[in-house]
Amino acid sequence: MQVSLTTPPVAHVTADAAPVLRLEGITKTFPGVKALDGVTLELYPGQVTALVGENGAGKSTIVKTLTGIYQPDGGTISLGGAPVHFATAQDATAAGITAIHQETVLFDELSVAENIFIGHAPRTRFGLIDWPKMRRDAQEILSRIDADLDPDMPLRELGIASKHLVAIARALSVDARVVIMDEPTAALSHKEIEELYELVERMRAEGRAILFISHKFDEIFRIADRYTVFRDGQHVGSGLISEVDEAELVRLMVGRSVDQIFPQRAHNIGDEVLKVVGYAHPTEFDEINFTLRRGEILGFYGLVGAGRSELMQALFGVTKPSKGAVRIDGQVRVIRSPAEAVENGIVYVPEDRGRQGAVIGLPIFQNVTLPSLAQTSRHGFLRLSEEFALAREYTERLDLRAAALDQDVGTLSGGNQQKVVIAKWLATKPKVIILDEPTKGIDIGSKAAVHGFMAELAAQGLSVIMVSSEIPEVLGMSDRVIVMREGLIAAELEGEALTPENLVRHAAGIGARP
Amino acid sequence: MTSFLRSREAILAAAILALLVLISSRFPAFVEPGNLARVFTDTSPLILLALGQTVVILTRCIDLSVAANLALTGMVCAMLNAAYPGVPVAVILILALGMGAVMGMINGLMVWKLKIPPIVVTLGTMTIYRGLIFVLSGGAWVNAHEMSAAFTGFPRVDILGLPVLAWIAILVTGLFFLGIARTPLGRAFYAVGGNPHAAVYTGIDVGRTQFMAFTISGMLAGLTGYLWVARYSVAYVDIAGGFELEVVAACVIGGISIAGGAGTILGTLLGALFLGIVKNALPVVDISPFWQLAISGTAIIVAVAFNSRSGRSKGRIILKRAEGHA
Numbered sequence: 001m002q003v004s005l006t007t008p009p010v011a012h013v014t015a016d017a018a019p020v021l022r023l024e025g026i027t028k029t030f031p032g033v034k035a036l037d038g039v040t041l042e043l044y045p046g047q048v049t050a051l052v053g054e055n056g057a058g059k060s061t062i063v064k065t066l067t068g069i070y071q072p073d074g075g076t077i078s079l080g081g082a083p084v085h086f087a088t089a090q091d092a093t094a095a096g097i098t099a100i101h102q103e104t105v106l107f108d109e110l111s112v113a114e115n116i117f118i119g120h121a122p123r124t125r126f127g128l129i130d131w132p133k134m135r136r137d138a139q140e141i142l143s144r145i146d147a148d149l150d151p152d153m154p155l156r157e158l159g160i161a162s163k164h165l166v167a168i169a170r171a172l173s174v175d176a177r178v179v180i181m182d183e184p185t186a187a188l189s190h191k192e193i194e195e196l197y198e199l200v201e202r203m204r205a206e207g208r209a210i211l212f213i214s215h216k217f218d219e220i221f222r223i224a225d226r227y228t229v230f231r232d233g234q235h236v237g238s239g240l241i242s243e244v245d246e247a248e249l250v251r252l253m254v255g256r257s258v259d260q261i262f263p264q265r266a267h268n269i270g271d272e273v274l275k276v277v278g279y280a281h282p283t284e285f286d287e288i289n290f291t292l293r294r295g296e297i298l299g300f301y302g303l304v305g306a307g308r309s310e311l312m313q314a315l316f317g318v319t320k321p322s323k324g325a326v327r328i329d330g331q332v333r334v335i336r337s338p339a340e341a342v343e344n345g346i347v348y349v350p351e352d353r354g355r356q357g358a359v360i361g362l363p364i365f366q367n368v369t370l371p372s373l374a375q376t377s378r379h380g381f382l383r384l385s386e387e388f389a390l391a392r393e394y395t396e397r398l399d400l401r402a403a404a405l406d407q408d409v410g411t412l413s414g415g416n417q418q419k420v421v422i423a424k425w426l427a428t429k430p431k432v433i434i435l436d437e438p439t440k441g442i443d444i445g446s447k448a449a450v451h452g453f454m455a456e457l458a459a460q461g462l463s464v465i466m467v468s469s470e471i472p473e474v475l476g477m478s479d480r481v482i483v484m485r486e487g488l489i490a491a492e493l494e495g496e497a498l499t500p501e502n503l504v505r506h507a508a509g510i511g512a513r514p
Numbered sequence: 515m516t517s518f519l520r521s522r523e524a525i526l527a528a529a530i531l532a533l534l535v536l537i538s539s540r541f542p543a544f545v546e547p548g549n550l551a552r553v554f555t556d557t558s559p560l561i562l563l564a565l566g567q568t569v570v571i572l573t574r575c576i577d578l579s580v581a582a583n584l585a586l587t588g589m590v591c592a593m594l595n596a597a598y599p600g601v602p603v604a605v606i607l608i609l610a611l612g613m614g615a616v617m618g619m620i621n622g623l624m625v626w627k628l629k630i631p632p633i634v635v636t637l638g639t640m641t642i643y644r645g646l647i648f649v650l651s652g653g654a655w656v657n658a659h660e661m662s663a664a665f666t667g668f669p670r671v672d673i674l675g676l677p678v679l680a681w682i683a684i685l686v687t688g689l690f691f692l693g694i695a696r697t698p699l700g701r702a703f704y705a706v707g708g709n710p711h712a713a714v715y716t717g718i719d720v721g722r723t724q725f726m727a728f729t730i731s732g733m734l735a736g737l738t739g740y741l742w743v744a745r746y747s748v749a750y751v752d753i754a755g756g757f758e759l760e761v762v763a764a765c766v767i768g769g770i771s772i773a774g775g776a777g778t779i780l781g782t783l784l785g786a787l788f789l790g791i792v793k794n795a796l797p798v799v800d801i802s803p804f805w806q807l808a809i810s811g812t813a814i815i816v817a818v819a820f821n822s823r824s825g826r827s828k829g830r831i832i833l834k835r836a837e838g839h840a
Contacts, residue, residue, distance in 0.1 A: 318714065339717035350715055359708035361776045362701075370705055371716045373698040382696045424716070 018081070020045045020209045021066075021097070021178050026075035028061055035061040038075065039235040041228055043178055043209035048200060050224035050241070051213045053253055057230040059213050063180055066211075067099045068092035079177075093119065096177035100167040100184055106155055113138035113151035116170045141169045145199055161192035168199055179203055180211045185219060189303045190504075197223055217246050229253055262476030263455040269479060270294030272330070273463045274346075274432050276315070279324035284310040285487040288324065292432060292463045297454060299478030300467040302507050307487035308467045309351055312434050316348035317341040328431065342371050345431035349421070349438065351467070358417045358424075360410040364402055365391035367409050368423045394423035422453070433457065434465040439473060451477060471500050483507050522769045522820060526784040530791060537795045544798055551676055557790025558683035559584075561783060562738045563757070564764040565690050566731030568782045571765055572703040573724045574710065574774030575625060575632035580735040581757035582643035583617045585749075587739030589647045591665075592656035592749035599662040606665065606740055614736015615729050617643060622728030626721035640758070647751045658747035669745045679741055686734065690779045699726060707774025763810055764789050767817045788813065 019042035028036040036058045043049050053059050064070040066077075068086030077084050079095055086092040106115045114121070116138050122130040138151040147165040155163065164184055171179050181200070185193045200223055203210060214220055220227065221241060228238040229252040237252045272291050279288035285307040292298050300308045314321045317335040326333050328344050335341045341348070358367045368391040369376050376386040391405050398419045402412060409420055425433060435454065439447040454477060458464050468474050474481055481498060483491040483506040491506035538545040563580050570577045587610050594601060594609070617639065624635045658666065669679040676684075694700035705713045706723045713720055743749045768785025770777030789810055796806050 316715075337717070337719065338715060339719065342717040348715060350711075357709060357712055359705050359712055359775070361708045362704055366701060366704075370701065370713075370718070373701060377698055380697060382698065382701065384696075 017044055017046075019043055020080055022078045023062070023066070024076050024078075026062070026065060026072045026077070028058075028065060028070055028072050035233050036065070036072070037233045039230065039233070040238075041211075041235070042238070043211055044226065045177070045209050046204055046207045047225040048204055048210040048212050048223055049226040049228060050220040051211055051228050051230065052215075052220065052249060053230035057253075058233040059230060060182070061233075062230070063099060063182055063211075063213070066092065066097055066178075066180060090119065093174055096175065097180070098171040098174055098176040098178070099180040099182060100164065100171060101182045106163060106166060106170075108156035109154065111152050111154055112142075112149050112158075112166055112169075115155050115166050116141065116151075116173050118170075120174060137173070138169070141172050144172065145169060145202070161188050161195070164188070164192075164196065165199075168203075171203075176208060178209045178211070180213075182213045183215065184212075185214070185216065189305065193219070217249065220249075221246070262472075263452045265297075265455045265458065268459070269296045270461065273328065275327040275330075277325045277327070279311065279314065279321050279326075281310065281314060281319070281321050281487075284319075285314075285484075287488055290482055290489070290492070292465065294463055295458050295461050296479050297458050297464045297466055297477055299474040299481040300465060300484060301469070301471070301474045301481055301503050302484035302490075303469070306484040306507065308484050309436055310487075311484070312348060312436055312465070312467060313350075315341070316346060316434065318348075342428055342430075345429070346434065347371075347425045347428060347430040347432070348434040349425065349436060351436040358409040358420050360408070362409060363406045364395065364400075364409050364412070364420055365405040367420050368394060368427055370424060372427050390427050391423070394427045395420070397426070398423050430462065432463045432465065434467070436467045437469065438466065439468075439470070447473075471503055474503065475500065522817075523778060523780050523784060525820075526768065526781065526788065530784060530788050533788070533791055533795070537791075537799060540799050541795075544795060551680070553790055553794045554683075554787075555677050555680040556794060557786055558679045559738045559742055559754075560757075560760060560764055560790060561683045561786045562686055562734050562741075563731075563761040564768070564782050564786045565686060565779065566734035567761045567765050568690075568768075568770050568777065568779065569694075569703050569727040570632075570724075570731045571707075571762075571770050571772060572774055572777060573706045573720075573727045575724050575727065576636065576762065576772075577618075577621060577728060577731045578633065578636040578758050578762075579617065579621060579640040579643055580731060580761055581754040582640045582647075583614055583732055583735040584739040584742060584757065585751070585753045585755075586617070586643045586647050586650075587613045587736040588743035588753060589651055589656070589739075589749045589751075591740040592661060592743045593650065595662055595665040596656050596660040599665075603664055603668045607737070610736045610740035611733050612736070614739060615733040617736065618729045618732015619725070621732065622725030625728065626725045629721075632724075644751070651749075651751065653751060656743075656749040661744070661747060666744045666747045669741045679745060682737070682741065687779065687783055694779055699723070703727060704775055707771075708776070760789060760810070763814050767813050769817065769820075772818075785817075 021041075021043040023039065023041040025038045025040065026036050027034070027038055039058065039062065041049075041051070041062060051059055051062070061070065065072050066086075068089045068091050071087065077086070079097075084095055086095065086097075092098075107118065110118065113134050117134050122133040122137065124130045135151045142149050142151065142165075145165060145168060147162070147169065149158070149162060149165065155166065158166070184196055188196060197219075200210060200212070212220070212224055224241045226238065227241055227244060227249065229236050229249065231253060271294055273294050274292040276288055276290050280286045288311060290298070300312075302308050310319070313319050315326070315335070317337045317340055320336065326335060328346075333344050335344060335346070338348075359370070362370075365387050369387045372390060373382065376383055376390055388405060395402070395405065400416055400419045400423065402416065409417060412420065438454070439450050451473075454464055454466065466474075466477060468477075475498060478498070479494075481493045481503065482489055483493065483503060485507055491502070493502055493506075534545055543549060563584070567577055567580060590613060591606050591610055594606065621632070621635050621639055624630050625632050669677060669682075671678045673681055694703070702713070702718050702723045705716065705718055706720050710720050713723075742754060746753075764786040765777070765782055766772065766785070767788055768777065768781035768783070770782060770785075792809050792813075793803075793806055796803055796809075
């Protein structure tokens with residue numbers, strides 16, 4: 001398809017206009033599983049429709065159906081009133097439907113221009129790629145969205161926000177009528193999110209229909225015109241955002257009302273467990289000093305890229321600090337590897353859920369005992385009875401539902417796999433557990449379960465470090481909060497000082513030293 | 515039990531059985547115990563190398579240098595024996611194990627410390643080790659008459675009706691069963707291949723585990739190098755040329771996933787036996803040995819197709835009511 005840069009913006013359409021894209025009675029069944037059960041979805045030109053639902057409600061499946069990756073088993077898709085069928089992703093793109101994914105699906109080794117035009121690059125008379133035209137067109141589209149990017153720059157050199165811009169430029173290059181944005185702000189900082197909102201506004205003004213998938217209620221109410229709610233693969237409600245409130249959306253999503261959000265905690269904070277003195281890294285962080293006490297939940301707040309995860313990885317021995325010391329229970333310890341961290345009672349649950357996942361192929365009990373093998377073996381040989389006992393103790397504590405402990409962990413549902421991973425860490429009897437964005441991208445119901453669990457761990461005397469970018473979570477769960485900015489500790493907040501305004505102020509460096 | 519009957523090991527065992535029945539219908543002497551023992555002995559080098567390769571593949575690596583390692587170690591042992599016939603076999607065995615292990619360590623170190631992809635590392639060392647044989651021997655052969663009787667006789671010593679070579683394969687297989695099931699290192703091989711990121715955060719050193727796998731693989735290649743040269747009573751530059759591919763084939767047919775983290779020692783054993791039987795049976799039933807290549811190739815593709823079919827995702831459980839059924 002050729003780029004039509006001269007297309008004039010379509011006039012803003014009123015709310016009662018006909019939908020440009022209409023899905024009706026869409027059903028998608030996987031072996032033994034009905035992922036979508038007769039769902040309806042309408043997208044209107046010049047309007048943003050927010051699609052909300054808990055994890056596993058069928059949001060990803062509908063996106064894949066819309067973009068031609070899945071073919072529905074039943075139901076109809078009509079575009080501009082005419083029924084359409086997308087056999088491949090190319091069909092969907094050709095029809096003017098494009099998706100911007102949470103993890104951008106672009107090519108790191110190709111240039112910005114190539115990424116924008118891949119699949120529909122301008123050709124010369126001889127059928128070869130017309131590089132000068134491609135660069136020119138790319139430059140033109142980028143300048144239209146105020147993106148200051150060099151078309152020849154390899155994509156791998158860009159940050160996530162810039163990659164989103166490239167994805168948006170790609171959407172514009174095919175003159176997409178329907179733009180699907182799948183949690184586009186999940187990994188962006190505050191400023192980047194604001195810029196993204198402006199782009200959404202612009203695309204709306206140009207008359208494009210936008211499907212906006214998000215877990216964040218504030219942004220749904222800020223930029224969406226309409227909402228559609230899915231629950232367990234079914235359509236449970238839709239309408240105008242102006243006619244709904246947060247409580248109603250939550251009620252639709254979970255099928256019950258959620259009033260209490262954060263667990264009440266008894267604050268039995270004991271002696272100092274961990275003391276970090278003068279931790280520094282050549283490029284990532286410097287002058288890190290803090291203490292952690294028994295039974296305490298210490299929040300780490302900051303913008304994305306403030307160096308929080310990097311600090312945690314150094315504490316866990318994944319990377320090495322250039323200087324500084326760690327004292328555990330008052331004694332100086334050197335942590336050079338994750339194995340030494342585990343030995344010293346520090347465990348780390350990383351942010352990337354694919355990474356923290358279970359080892360598929362190993363049975364449940366072997367997953368649980370993986371970091372505790374020294375404890376369950378004698379003379380270098382593993383004792384299976386010991387392993388089973390350890391695995392049983394901790395999986396029962398977490399109320400894991402499984403037929404047998406020697407069953408492959410891959411046969412468990414996601415939630416139960418998560419429990420296996422947590423059981424694994426608890427079985428090492430840690431003193432300090434570091435949770436990096438423990439509730440990122442998970443639904444409200446699961447969030448509450450994670451929060452409850454954290455509170456319970458702290459009550460049992462475990463010290464928790466929680467890295468989180470969600471202000472309500474930081475405020476609701478932490479006894480004390482350290483705010484990081486650009487690799488340094490910007491503030492340590494406690495009690496009265498623990499307010500949303502203070503968090504944002506210190507994280508953004510407003511009124512801070514120059 | 516039912517789950518075992520549906521496992522790929524059981525299917526492979528059934529295929530081997532069917533193969534034997536088919537061969538015996540045309541040539542009954544093939545399945546006589548004496549001949550089966552001969553076939554097993556003949557397959558022993560393949561079993562030894564395939565076991566080493568198994569742990570390497572489990573950790574998401576591959577060792578293409580095993581055949582060159584075997585040939586180089588074999589040549590060094592043969593030249594040592596030719597020059598100093600008095601050196602006892604025990605010393606030669608230790609030398610073979612040690613030399614093989616060192617060559618494996620070289621592979622492992624480059625994968626671990628320099629982060630070079632294993633296929634590149636072992637492709638390089640394969641050529642280097644093979645080239646070193648020529649440098650050492652000047653292209654000359656070490657023939658049977660230059661080797662001592664003790665040197666060539668050791669693999670053939672008969673114990674309870676089986677030669678030492680077969681006993682070594684049985685012993686090493688037993689050690690692997692034990693090591694994989696009952697040692698932290700055995701567990702680490704699966705964890706590293708199954709989910710390397712999770713392994714790091716669990717405190718398992720991925721690079722070190724891969725290094726250990728290469729060391730084991732190299733050690734077995736070295737040991738087999740001496741046994742091979744002694745059994746055939748000849749050493750030259752090209753011995754076991756291309757054998758590394760047969761070794762990888764045995765693993766793949768046995769169900770060791772090339773993606774790492776999945777497979778069993780029993781599977782590898784059966785995969786090697788399958789290839790060994792095919793190789794030994796074809797000349798007997800008067801089929802050109804070139805068919806062996808076609809049959810091995812078909813077996814590999816069937817095995818891999820089987821793997822990817824069983825590994826296919828069953829879709830996500832999204833509907834609440836589907837939970838528990840899947």
